[in-house]
Amino acid sequence: xxxxxxxxxxxxxxxxxxxxxxxxxxxxxxxxxxxxxxxxxxxxxxxxxxxxxxxxxxxxxxxxxxxxxxxxxxxxxxxxxxxxxxxxxxxxxxxxxxxxxxxxxxxxxxxxxxxxxxxxxxxxxxxxxxxxxxxxxxxxxxxxxxxxxxxxxxxxxxxxxxxxxxxxxxxxxxxxxxxxxxxxxxxxxxxxxxxxxxxxxxxxxxxxxxxxxxxxxxxxxxxxxxxxxxxxxxxxxxxxxxxxxxxxxxxxxxxxxxxxxxxxxxxxxxxxxxxxxxxxxxxxxxxxxxxxxxxxxxxxxxxxxxxxxxxxxxxxxxxxxxxxxxxxxxxxxxxxxxxxxxxxxxxxxxxxxxxxxxxxxxxxxxxxxxxxxxxxxxxxxxxxxxxxxxxxxxxxxxxxxxxxxxxxxx
Numbered sequence: 001x002x003x004x005x006x007x008x009x010x011x012x013x014x015x016x017x018x019x020x021x022x023x024x025x026x027x028x029x030x031x032x033x034x035x036x037x038x039x040x041x042x043x044x045x046x047x048x049x050x051x052x053x054x055x056x057x058x059x060x061x062x063x064x065x066x067x068x069x070x071x072x073x074x075x076x077x078x079x080x081x082x083x084x085x086x087x088x089x090x091x092x093x094x095x096x097x098x099x100x101x102x103x104x105x106x107x108x109x110x111x112x113x114x115x116x117x118x119x120x121x122x123x124x125x126x127x128x129x130x131x132x133x134x135x136x137x138x139x140x141x142x143x144x145x146x147x148x149x150x151x152x153x154x155x156x157x158x159x160x161x162x163x164x165x166x167x168x169x170x171x172x173x174x175x176x177x178x179x180x181x182x183x184x185x186x187x188x189x190x191x192x193x194x195x196x197x198x199x200x201x202x203x204x205x206x207x208x209x210x211x212x213x214x215x216x217x218x219x220x221x222x223x224x225x226x227x228x229x230x231x232x233x234x235x236x237x238x239x240x241x242x243x244x245x246x247x248x249x250x251x252x253x254x255x256x257x258x259x260x261x262x263x264x265x266x267x268x269x270x271x272x273x274x275x276x277x278x279x280x281x282x283x284x285x286x287x288x289x290x291x292x293x294x295x296x297x298x299x300x301x302x303x304x305x306x307x308x309x310x311x312x313x314x315x316x317x318x319x320x321x322x323x324x325x326x327x328x329x330x331x332x333x334x335x336x337x338x339x340x341x342x343x344x345x346x347x348x349x350x351x352x353x354x355x356x357x358x359x360x361x362x363x364x365x366x367x368x369x370x371x372x373x374x375x376x377x378x379x380x381x382x383x384x385x386x387x388x389x390x391x392x393x394x395x396x397x398x399x400x401x402x403x404x405x406x407x408x409x410x
Contacts, residue, residue: 005191006156006188007195018057025044027169032277036293039301042304048311052085052312053311055082055149056085057158058156060093061161074099075144078134084114091119092119099120100121100122101121101134103124105126150185150248151184156248156251160187164192173193175205175207175302176193176207179236179286179309181239183252206257207292211234211236212262213236215229216242224253226244235267239288270288270325271284287308323410329388336380350363353398360382360383362382363379380408
């Protein structure tokens with residue numbers, strides 16, 4: 001490949017090379033999201049791809065192009081999750097030694113999976129920043145080939161095979177929603193699917209989705225060049241990138257029609273919907289396209305495909321995200337209620353909640369707390385409700401009985 005960006009022929013060659021390496025992931029229609037959007041919505045289940053994400057596409061293609069001498073030197077990468085697993089499995093399949101630097105706080109399932117694929121894992125640093133630095137130094141010192149997660153033309157070409165699959169499965173697709181971190185996936189998907197659509201004499205709209213707490217692309221696109229932005233913590237850690245990649249940025253600038261952002265609550269609601277309605281386990285970064293539809297960020301124009309880019313979610317994080325999703329949907333909340341310290345108050349509050357047809361999940365009753373009088377106690381109750389209106393009804397019932405419930409922020 002001599003051009004600065006892949007051609008349709010390059011994407012098709014990558015698809016041939018990766019035959020037998022990748023799974024052709026399902027494309028399924030979702031009535032729940034179709035009803036929300038007002039157009040047919042289909043989910044591309046890359047959460048069911050080998051290693052649980054799309055990452056194996058790019059890493060496998062890059063490594064397939066290494067010379068025998070480069071393969072003998074091994075590969076090195078830095079990652080806190082999906083990229084590590086993709087590199088580890090691809091290296092094993094090609095008989096290449098892989099060294100992966102990961103942060104000390106990496107979720108245990110991702111650590112065990114990366115080691116299980118045969119990679120040598122080195123744990124260093126509180127975040128992925130130090131592993132990235134150490135991987136680059138390791139490559140210089142040992143001659144190992146550094147496999148970048150997104151800022152490499154071969155990685156982008158490999159990720160673009162997903163775009164070819166989408167067009168083959170839904171040649172009438174009008175819009176594709178793709179998560180954006182560094183930009184490798186959407187650059188490849190946009191390049192491939194727009195080339196296939198042009199060949200068929202039509203266009204496809206490609207929309208990128210970022211977590212609002214870590215959205216480098218809107219600012220960078222406005223500036224006309226990759227910019228480093230201040231980020232805040234996000235549950236979508238798989239796309240938390242402070243600066244776009246140079247190679248994907250140029251493609252995204254020219255090929256992607258729009259980039260939208262979604263909030264943490266939007267993402268949590270999306271994860272909950274996918275779990276309850278589609279019976280799918282998806283990581284927060286993989287669910288941002290669904291979040292964009294739920295948040296009203298996408299205009300309906302025709303058949304729409306949402307790429308669920310990964311499903312590698314730590315069980316403890318899933319527990320917290322489900323709670324956040326229930327809270328954001330008005331289906332779970334916690335209240336603190338000051339009570340006079342006399343018999344029967346706990347029973348009375350429980351009776352009122354039952355009369356409002358809500359379900360008590362957890363109760364904490366204490367006489368200790370800042371600002372409490374000797375004659376007061378605090379009752380903290382976690383309640384399951386049917387939605388925002390039902391939650392308001394429960395609170396109104398308590399207030400009508402003379403109590404002063406205060407909702408505890410999640």
